[in-house]
Amino acid sequence: MTERTFSIIKPDATRRNLTGKINAVIEDAGLRIVGQRRVRMSRAQAEAFYGVHKDKPFFGELVDFMTSGPVVVQVLEGDNAVARYREVMGATNPANAAPGTIRQLYAESFTGNSVHGSDSPENAKIEIAQFFTDADVVG
Numbered sequence: 037m038t039e040r041t042f043s044i045i046k047p048d049a050t051r052r053n054l055t056g057k058i059n060a061v062i063e064d065a066g067l068r069i070v071g072q073r074r075v076r077m078s079r080a081q082a083e084a085f086y087g088v089h090k091d092k093p094f095f096g097e098l099v100d101f102m103t104s105g106p107v108v109v110q111v112l113e114g115d116n117a118v119a120r121y122r123e124v125m126g127a128t129n130p131a132n133a134a135p136g137t138i139r140q141l142y143a144e145s146f147t148g149n150s151v152h153g154s155d156s157p158e159n160a161k162i163e164i165a166q167f168f169t170d171a172d173v174v175g
């Protein structure tokens with residue numbers, strides 16, 4: 037089933053000029069980049085985006101990090117895109133990421149783990165709507 041997921045290329049990756057290399061892994065996996073924009077997240081945007089984690093010990097560090105440099109927000113489309121992108125990213129903790137995954141290849145740390153991807157189709161819709169209008173996504 038064709039579906040869409042939301043992706044962020046994080047500041048650790050944009051800082052090292054890895055946008056193209058990460059996009060190549062995404063496209064080689066059969067996912068299509070149907071929306072993409074480079075933005076500087078505001079604190080309010082990062083806090084709202086990661087609202088589910090607001091009581092976690094790593095929340096402050098996460099918001100500081102996500103606002104520390106530019107990110108690339110993306111909409112990816114493909115067969116089972118949510119699950120497929122999670123495979124392509126690898127485990128959240130890069131120490132556990134499988135060979136060939138974006139995080140195994142490029143992540144620096146648990147916080148600086150290069151990419152974010154939605155964890156469910158429902159959350160994908162919510163996350164996409166935080167950064168894209170329908171007109172900005174061209175399938």
Ligand code: CMP
Binds near residue numbers: 089094128149152
């Ligand atoms: P992400 O998929 O963007 O969602 C929340 C982020 O918090 C996660 O990726 C990690 O980069 C970051 N994070 C930092 N520390 C932890 C932790 N101990 N557990 C889970 N996520 C963490």
